[in-house]
Amino acid sequence: MQRLFRAPLRLQKRTTIALLLALFSLSSLLLAGCGGSSSSSGGSSSKITLTVLESVGWVHQPEMDLAKKFEAQTGIHIQYQIIPAANYFQVLDTKLNSGQGPDIFGGQSGVSDLQVQYNVTQNAVDLSNQEWVKREDPNALAQATLNGKVYGQEIWDIYSGYWVIVYNKDIFQKVGITSVPATYNDFVADCAKIKAAGINPIYEPISDGWHQVLWYPESGARMEQLEPGLYDKLNANQATLAGDPASNRAMAQIDELYQKGYFGPTALSDQYANTEKEMTSGKYAMTIDGLTEPAAIQAADPSVQASSFGFFPIPILDNQLLPTHPAAPTKFVYAKGSHIAQAEQYLAFLAQPANLQYYVDHDTLSETVDFSGVKAKWTPDQQAFLNQYQAATTLVLQDSVKYVNPQWIQIGKDMVAMFTRQEMPHQVLVNTDTRRTQEAQAAHDTSWQQ
Amino acid sequence: MNRSTEVARDTSVRPGRDLTLPGSSPRPGRYYHLRNNYPTWFAGGALLLYGAFVLLPSLVGLGYSFTDWSAYSTDLHWVGLANFATIFQPNSEYVGAIVNTVIFTIATIILKTVIALALAVLLTSGVRRLSYLYRALIYLPALLPMVAVGIVFKSILDPDVGLLNSTLRLVGLGGLAQQWLTNVSLALWSVIGVDTWKGVGYIMVILMAGLLAIPRDYYEAAKIDGASGWQAFRYITLPLLRPVLAVTTVLNLLYALRVFDIVYVLTNGGPGYATDTVYIAIFNAFSLGQWGVATALSTVFFIVMIALGFVVLRVMRRPEVACT
Numbered sequence: 001m002q003r004l005f006r007a008p009l010r011l012q013k014r015t016t017i018a019l020l021l022a023l024f025s026l027s028s029l030l031l032a033g034c035g036g037s038s039s040s041s042g043g044s045s046s047k048i049t050l051t052v053l054e055s056v057g058w059v060h061q062p063e064m065d066l067a068k069k070f071e072a073q074t075g076i077h078i079q080y081q082i083i084p085a086a087n088y089f090q091v092l093d094t095k096l097n098s099g100q101g102p103d104i105f106g107g108q109s110g111v112s113d114l115q116v117q118y119n120v121t122q123n124a125v126d127l128s129n130q131e132w133v134k135r136e137d138p139n140a141l142a143q144a145t146l147n148g149k150v151y152g153q154e155i156w157d158i159y160s161g162y163w164v165i166v167y168n169k170d171i172f173q174k175v176g177i178t179s180v181p182a183t184y185n186d187f188v189a190d191c192a193k194i195k196a197a198g199i200n201p202i203y204e205p206i207s208d209g210w211h212q213v214l215w216y217p218e219s220g221a222r223m224e225q226l227e228p229g230l231y232d233k234l235n236a237n238q239a240t241l242a243g244d245p246a247s248n249r250a251m252a253q254i255d256e257l258y259q260k261g262y263f264g265p266t267a268l269s270d271q272y273a274n275t276e277k278e279m280t281s282g283k284y285a286m287t288i289d290g291l292t293e294p295a296a297i298q299a300a301d302p303s304v305q306a307s308s309f310g311f312f313p314i315p316i317l318d319n320q321l322l323p324t325h326p327a328a329p330t331k332f333v334y335a336k337g338s339h340i341a342q343a344e345q346y347l348a349f350l351a352q353p354a355n356l357q358y359y360v361d362h363d364t365l366s367e368t369v370d371f372s373g374v375k376a377k378w379t380p381d382q383q384a385f386l387n388q389y390q391a392a393t394t395l396v397l398q399d400s401v402k403y404v405n406p407q408w409i410q411i412g413k414d415m416v417a418m419f420t421r422q423e424m425p426h427q428v429l430v431n432t433d434t435r436r437t438q439e440a441q442a443a444h445d446t447s448w449q450q
Numbered sequence: 451m452n453r454s455t456e457v458a459r460d461t462s463v464r465p466g467r468d469l470t471l472p473g474s475s476p477r478p479g480r481y482y483h484l485r486n487n488y489p490t491w492f493a494g495g496a497l498l499l500y501g502a503f504v505l506l507p508s509l510v511g512l513g514y515s516f517t518d519w520s521a522y523s524t525d526l527h528w529v530g531l532a533n534f535a536t537i538f539q540p541n542s543e544y545v546g547a548i549v550n551t552v553i554f555t556i557a558t559i560i561l562k563t564v565i566a567l568a569l570a571v572l573l574t575s576g577v578r579r580l581s582y583l584y585r586a587l588i589y590l591p592a593l594l595p596m597v598a599v600g601i602v603f604k605s606i607l608d609p610d611v612g613l614l615n616s617t618l619r620l621v622g623l624g625g626l627a628q629q630w631l632t633n634v635s636l637a638l639w640s641v642i643g644v645d646t647w648k649g650v651g652y653i654m655v656i657l658m659a660g661l662l663a664i665p666r667d668y669y670e671a672a673k674i675d676g677a678s679g680w681q682a683f684r685y686i687t688l689p690l691l692r693p694v695l696a697v698t699t700v701l702n703l704l705y706a707l708r709v710f711d712i713v714y715v716l717t718n719g720g721p722g723y724a725t726d727t728v729y730i731a732i733f734n735a736f737s738l739g740q741w742g743v744a745t746a747l748s749t750v751f752f753i754v755m756i757a758l759g760f761v762v763l764r765v766m767r768r769p770e771v772a773c774t
Contacts, residue, residue, distance in 0.1 A: 086718060090737040093521070116522050116739065207632075209718070266610045268632035268721050410738065417722025420634045427541075438740060443522035 048339055049077040050346060051102035053095065055088035057272070058106050058329035062362040063155075063350070070349050076342050085272070086209040086409065089117065096123050101334040103343045109143035109154055109330040112402040116439055118332060120151040125333040125340055127151060132351030137370035139326040143399065153347045155359065156328035157366035160291040160382055163218045163323060164311045171199055171285040180312035184253055187315040191262040194285045200264035202257065203284035205272040206416060213412045214288050215254045215316060217404060220397025222319035223247055231400045237440070237447040242429035250316050251418075251425040258419040268416065276300035279309075288314065291382045292365045299364050311385045322389045326370070327399040402445070403436040410435060508752070515746035521739025533746035544747060546723050547731035554642055554727060555706035561646045562702055563695065566653035571683070573654075574661045585658070589651035596648070600715025603644045607631050607716075631717050634724045641725055645712050649705070653698050660694030661687065696766030700759050707755050 052059075059080055067078035081102065083091045095101045096118070107118050114120045127133065128150045133141065136154065144152035167180070172190075175197045181187040191201035206212045223246045224230050230246075233239035241247045257263060264270065264284065275293070278284050280301040287293070294306035313319050331350075333343040349355060356374050360366055368376035378386070398405040414431050417423040423431075440448035518529045537544045569588060573581050591599065606613045607630040615627035630640040664687065672682045710729035713719060719726035719734070726734075728751050735744035 090733065093737055093739070097521070119521060122524075209720075266629070266632075268629065269609055407738065410734070413720065413722060416720055417724075420632075420721045420724065422634060422722045422724065431543075435738070439522055439738075442518060442520035442739070444525065 047075060047077060048342055049079050050104060050339055050343055051079050051081060052104040052106070052331070053081045053083065053092060053102040054106035054329070055085050056082055057085065060359075060363045060365055062359045065362065066350060066355050066358065067346075069355075070346055073349075074342075074345070076339075076346070078346065084208075089409065093117075096334075099336055101336060103334055103337040103339050104331050104346070105334055106329055106331055107152070108327055108405060109140070109152055110327040110399055110405045111143065111146060113327075113405050114144065114146045114151060116403065116443060117406045120146055120332065123332070123335055124151040125335050125344070127153065127333065127344070127347070130344065130348060130351075132348060132371070135351070135353075135371045135373065137326065137372075139324075140328070140370040143327040144330050152330035152332045153351065154326075154328050154330040155350060155356065155369050155371070156330075157290075157292070157360075157368055158326050158328055158370045159376070160367040160378060160386070162291060162325065163214050163288055164291065164313055164385075165286050165315070166279075166289045166293045166309055166311055167286045168279065168282075168284075169308050169310050171197075171282070175199070175285075180310065181315050182320060183318040184315050188256070188260070188262075191257070191260070195260075195262060199282070200284045201262040201286060202264070203270065203275060203278045203287040204258075204263035204267045205270040205275060206263070206268050206412075206419070207270060208272045209409050209412045211272050211288070211412075212254075212415050212419075213408055215257075215314065216250055216411070216415075217397035218288075218314055218323045218325075219250050219316040219319050220401070221321045221323050221394050222317045223250065223397070224394045224400075225321065226317065231394065231397075234401045235447065237445075240429075240433045241436075242426060242433050246317060247429060248426055251428055253316050254415070255418050255425045268419070280304045290365070291378075291385065292367060294381070295364045295379075306379070307381060310381065313389055320389065322386075323396045324394070325396045325399060327395075327405070328370075403439040404432070406439065407432065407435045511745045512749055514742060515749045517742050519742040519745070521741065529742065533743045534750065536743050537747055537750065543723055543726065544728075544731050547719075547726040547728050550638060550725060551707060551709070551727045551729075553638060554645075554709055555703060557639075557642045558645055558649070558706045559699060559702045561642070562650050562653045563698060565646065566650045566657055566698070567691075567695075569650070569654045570657040570661055571687070574658055585655070589655055591648045591650075592652040592655075594648065596711040597715055599644065599648050600712050604631065604716055607640060632721050634721055637717055637721060638725045641713055641716050644716065645709070648712070649702075653702065656698050656701075657691065657694060660691045664690045692766060696763060699766060700762050703758060703762060704755060707751065707758070 059082060064080070067080070071077050092101075092105055092107070096105070101123065105118075105123075107113065114124075118124060126149045128148075130150075130153075132153065133150050137158065140154045140156070140158055141150060144150055144154055171194065172180075175193045177190050177193060181190050194201040204212055220231075223244065226246045227244065230239060230244060234241070258267070270278070275287055275289065276297045277300060279287060279293075279297050280303075291311060294309035297309060298304055298306040313322060331347060333340055333347065337343060350359075351371065353371075353373050356369055356371050360368055360374055360377060367378050367382060368374055394400065398408070404411075411428070411432055414423060414428040418425055418428050437448060515533055516528060516530060518527045518532075536542065573585055577584060607615075609615055609627070609629040609632065612630075614630065615624075618624055618627045628636055631637050668686045668690075669682055672686060677685070708729055709727050710733065713725055713727050713730055714733070717725040719730040728747065732744050732747050732751075735741075735747065
C-alpha cells in the first residue's frame with residue numbers, strides 16, 4: 001500500500017481524498033438503500049397509517065368523519081390521497097405497475113375494468129369472505145366480482161345516483177317552457193328558447209375530461225332498446241359502435257348541442273367542481289348530475305331552494321329511460337400492501353350498519369347506499385321522479401360493454417376533438433372501436449382472436 | 451527548461467500516462483498499472499451505474515418495443531414491427547403528436563434564441579445601470595418549478611376570469627381576449643409562449659457568458675475601421691458566438707423534443723389532440739396499458755433525438771472564422 005502512494009505528496013493527498021469520497025458516496029448509496037427498505041416495511045412502527053388513493057368526488061365528508069372515528073377506535077390512521085379526476089388513472093396505474101400501490105385504492109367497478117384497468121387478480125385482495133358482502137346489493141356486487149371472487153367494496157347511492165338532466169324550474173318558467181322535454185327535438189327547442197333569453201342552456205364542465213362523456217354511454221340503455229341485443233353483439237365482436245346507426249346518431253346529437261353553443265362559451269375550460277356555483281348563479285339552466293344535486297346546490301348557496309330544481313332523463317335518442325348504473329366508485333385492498341388485515345378491518349368498519357346509516361344521514365350527495373338495512377331519505381321531488389320514469393332493464397353502456405370504461409378519458413379527449421372540429425362524430429366512434437380492439441387483443445379476448 | 455520538467459508538465463495533465471517523478475526510475479513498479487489507471491477506476495463506478503440504470507433499461511425497453519407488452523395480459527409475445535406500424539398508421543394520434551412536437555421545438559428554439567440573444571447583447575453592451583438586477587429578474591423564471599409555472603399561467607390564461615383577458619377588457623381591448631388554452635388554433639402557441647417566458651433567462655445567461663468571452667479589441671478595431679453596430683454584431687459577435695449558440699441550440703432541441711410537464715399542466719394535450727406532444731402521447735399510451743406501443747414510441751424518439759443532436763452539432767461547430 002505504501003508503494004502505491006509513492007507519487008508526489010500532492011498527488012497522494014488527492015488520491016486519498018478521491019478514494020475517501022468514492023467510499024463515502026458508495027456507503028451513502030448502500031445506507032440509503034438499506035434505510036429505504038427498513039422504512040418501507042413499516043412493520044415495527046407502533047402507529048399504522050393506511051393510505052387510501054381516490055379520485056376527486058369519490059370520497060364524501062361522512063367517510064372522512066368515519067375515518068377519524070376508526071382512528072379513535074383502533075389507533076390506525078387513514079391518510080387519503082385525493083387525485084384530480086383527469087390524472088387519477090394515470091397516477092393509479094403508475095403506482096400499481098411499479099408495485100408501489102397504496103393500502104386501499106379506489107376505482108370505478110365494472111367487470112372489464114376489474115380485469116383491464118386494475119388487474120385485480122394480481123393487485124387486489126379477494127374479499128369474498130367478508131361479512132358485509134352478504135349485505136351489499138347483488139347488482140353492485142356483480143360489478144366488483146371477477147371469476148366468482150369479490151374484489152371490491154362499493155358504498156354508493158346507485159338507486160338515486162342516476163345521471164340525469166337537473167334543471168332550474170324558475171328559468172324554465174321564465175322562458176315559457178311548461179313541461180320537460182320528452183324527445184331530443186323538444187330538448188333542442190327548449191335549449192334554443194333558453195339561449196335566446198340570454199341564458200346558457202347547459203353547464204357542461206369539459207375541462208375535467210370525463211363529464212362530457214356521460215352524454216353518450218348513459219344513453220346506452222336507449223341504444224339497446226332501439227336495437228335489442230346490441231350489447232351482446234358488441235361484446236362478441238359482432239358489432240361496432242361506429243357501425244351502429246343509433247350510436248352514430250347519439251354522438252351527432254351531442255355534437256350538435258355543442259356546435260349550437262348550448263354548453264356555453266367557456267365549456268372547454270369549465271370545471272365540474274364549480275357546478276353548484278354556476279347553477280346558483282342563474283347563468284345556466286341545466287346540467288347533467290345526480291338526483292342529489294339540488295341538495296348540493298342548496299348547500300352551496302342556502303338562499304337557493306333545492307325544490308327549485310327538477311329532473312328529467314338525458315333525452316339523447318329520445319331517451320325516457322332511467323339508466324341503471326350499478327358500477328360506481330369502489331375500494332380495493334392492495335394485494336402487495338403492508339397492512340392488508342388493517343385495510344380489510346377498515347372496509348368492514350365502513351360497512352357496519354350504523355356507519356352506513358351515518359353516511360346516508362350526513363351526506364348531501366347520497367339519499368341511500370347499496371346495502372340492505374339502510375333507511376333512504378328521498379325527497380318528494382326525487383320520489384316523484386323515480387315513480388314517473390321507468391328504470392331501464394339494461395345497464396348503461398360502460399357497465400355492460402367491455403373495453404369502454406377503461407378508455408373513458410380518451411373518449412372524452414376525442415369528444416373535445418369533435419367539438420373543436422379536429423374530428424367528426426363518426427371518427428370518435430371509430431377511435432373508440434379501435435381502442436376496444438387493441439385492449440381486447442392485448443387481453444387475448446377470444447372474441448377478438450383472428 | 452530541461453527535458454524532465456517538460457515530461458512532468460506534460461504527464462500531469464494527461465490521464466493514463468506515467469506519473470513517476472522526474473528523475474525517479476522509469477521502470478514500471480509492482481503497482482504500475484494500478485497507479486497508472488486510477489482515473490479509470492472512478493469512471494468505472496460511474497459507468498457501472500450508468501450501465502445499470504440507463505443503458506440496461508434502454509436496451510430492455512428496446513426489446514419490449516417489439517412485443518405486445520401491455521397491462522391486459524401477463525403473457526408477452528414477439529410482434530415484430532407491429533407497434534411501430536401502429537405509431538405511423540394513417541390517422542394515428544401519434545403522428546399529430548410528432549407534428550406538434552416539431553412545431554414546438556422549432557418555435558421555442560427560434561424564440562428563445564432570438565429573445566435571449568437580444569437581451570444578452572443589451573445587458574452586456576447596452577444597459578449598464580441596474581444590469582445585474584435585470585439579469586436576475588429575467589433569469590428568475592428559470593428557477594421556478596415547471597408545474598408551478600403551469601398552474602399560475604393556467605389561471606392567468608383562463609378565458610373567463612384570467613388576468614390576461616381581464617386586463618384586456620379593462621383597458622378596452624376586450625376584442626383581443628381569447629380562449630388561450632382551449633382554442634385549437636391558439637393553444638399550442640400559448641404553451642410555446644409560456645415555455646419561452648420560462649426558458650429565455652437560462653439561455654440568456656449562457657449567451658452572456660459567450661459574449662463576455664469575446665475580446666473587446668475586435669470591436670475597437672472594427673470601430674476604428676468604421677464598422678456599424680450591426681456590422682460588428684454580424685461579423686464579430688455572431689461568428690464568435692457560434693460555438694455557444696450550438697450548445698444552446700442543442701440544449702433547447704433536446705429539451706423541446708422531450709417537453710412534457712408544461713403541456714401536461716397547461717392543457718394535458720388538449721383541446722382534443724391540439725397540443726399533444728410525443729411525451730404526452732407516450733404517457734397516455736402507458737396510461738392506457740399499451741406499454742409495447744409506448745416503448746416503441748420512446749425508441750423512435752430516442753433515435754430521432756440522437757440523430758438531430760448530432761446533425762445540429764456538426765452544422766453549428768464549423769470553424770467560426772473562415773480563412774481568407
